[in-house]
Amino acid sequence: MRIGVLGMQGDIEEHLAVFKRLNVDAFRVKSLKALNTVDGLVIPGGESTTILRLLKLTGLFGKLKDMIQKGFPVFGTCAGMILLSKEITSHSEQDALNVLDISVNRNGYGRQVESFEVDLSIPLIGEKPFKSIFIRAPLIVRTGKGVKILARYDGTPVMVREGNVMASSFHPELSNDLRIHELFLRMVKDASRH
Ligand code: GLN
8 A cells, every 4th residue: 555645735744653653654645646656535634725826737637636526535634624625714815625614714723722722532544532633723613414524523513524634623644643644544455445
């Protein structure tokens, strides 16, 4: 199994390091050629406008969208979640891949708590809470009918899945806990069986 980490900008090395700890072949993906060699892709946190611009510049935007619509597994964290979403309520002019039926507000957790850390219960990965780090995180303001909510913080969804698309508002690559990346690897394995 080969995993890609979209290598435009943001938390690229941090995700690669987690996969290395899990003994999984993971690569930085910056071109169509590289994209075609991986079985699943992480879209990291960073600056969603910068990543979007580079996705378009490299021609990856349309191809990636097409692949995701056909079942290619992706996991977006923070800015990655913004890029996957259907609607960016706070910046309606900003384009997105439109493959995950949620609406988000960029930097929606407010100035005074722009960054924070909280222990979340995520039943799918086991009983032990997951230390979740939010950095100028997107706030989910709507989830469509087909979207499964995997975790909530203060009643608001912060980790979701719709078919082959998973996303979190927080940064699992910054916690010393491999369970969310393992969950994504299981998703990729299941997808390649079909
Ligand atoms: N605030 C960033 C954005 O709107 C996302 C922050 C992050 O990925 N840590 O693109």
